[in-house]
Amino acid sequence: MRKLYPNGKRKAFNITYDDGVLQDVRFVALLNRYGLKGTFNLNSQLMEEEFTWIHPCGMEVKRLSTEAVQGLYDGHEIASHTLTHPYMQELPEFEILRQQGEDKQRLEALFGREVRGFAVPFDYYSDLIARSAQICGFEYARMSDVSLSYVPCSDWYYWKTGVYHIMPELVPFVEGFLKSDQELAVCQIVGHSYDLDAEKLWETMEEICATIAAQEDVWPCTNLELVRYLKAMEQFDGVNRSNQTLWFEVDGRIISLLPGCSL
Numbered sequence: 001m002r003k004l005y006p007n008g009k010r011k012a013f014n015i016t017y018d019d020g021v022l023q024d025v026r027f028v029a030l031l032n033r034y035g036l037k038g039t040f041n042l043n044s045q046l047m048e049e050e051f052t053w054i055h056p057c058g059m060e061v062k063r064l065s066t067e068a069v070q071g072l073y074d075g076h077e078i079a080s081h082t083l084t085h086p087y088m089q090e091l092p093e094f095e096i097l098r099q100q101g102e103d104k105q106r107l108e109a110l111f112g113r114e115v116r117g118f119a120v121p122f123d124y125y126s127d128l129i130a131r132s133a134q135i136c137g138f139e140y141a142r143m144s145d146v147s148l149s150y151v152p153c154s155d156w157y158y159w160k161t162g163v164y165h166i167m168p169e170l171v172p173f174v175e176g177f178l179k180s181d182q183e184l185a186v187c188q189i190v191g192h193s194y195d196l197d198a199e200k201l202w203e204t205m206e207e208i209c210a211t212i213a214a215q216e217d218v219w220p221c222t223n224l225e226l227v228r229y230l231k232a233m234e235q236f237d238g239v240n241r242s243n244q245t246l247w248f249e250v251d252g253r254i255i256s257l258l259p260g261c262s263l
């Protein structure tokens, strides 16, 4: 028996981009063209302040305003990236909680939908940040550490990313994913859409999107869809104890198992 993703897919693919910058407009259009899903981690307060900074390449990086994001991320996941993108190691406990909890509330009000994912800004991570994310009602928290692994995460408040898209490993990582026989394999690509301008990566990312879209056995999903499916699969003990349909391959046949049913 082999565990599968929804509709009998063997692998899951996700792109997750941080900061909500101008280049997201072009990038979301790219994902939409290929029927792929993204998770976008936003800082609600910086969206209100028209925050900008200068990239080392000389390019001005601009945040999208609260008006500009209306409708932009439809069909994709919006997740929290804190209110103001602070260095979290410098923050007292109550401020960590506020940066996560208030950002979640503001994003939910702005977009009129639930926000259940959190991605940490910068590289620092701690048990306090993980615990605080849990208290705020997030279903997962993503770290900045890179795993270069296709093995699905099982510790949802210590989620390591797959590959950072400016790494030289990007293309080999995707190629390896397509060849991988890992059960419930995951390919997660992380970055910022401004990197696509700064590092001249648009063409590479478009090739990756086109390649993934052409795969019969890949499920394009948001982080939250992936987390919820894997959590449902974790509870499986011969009986589907979750509220969603689970999928398996048994003796070469693909089987869907409705909630409450046993295999």
Ligand SMILES: [Zn+2]
Pocket (backbone or CB within 6 Å): 018, 019, 081, 085, 120, 121, 122
């Ligand atoms: Zn960021």
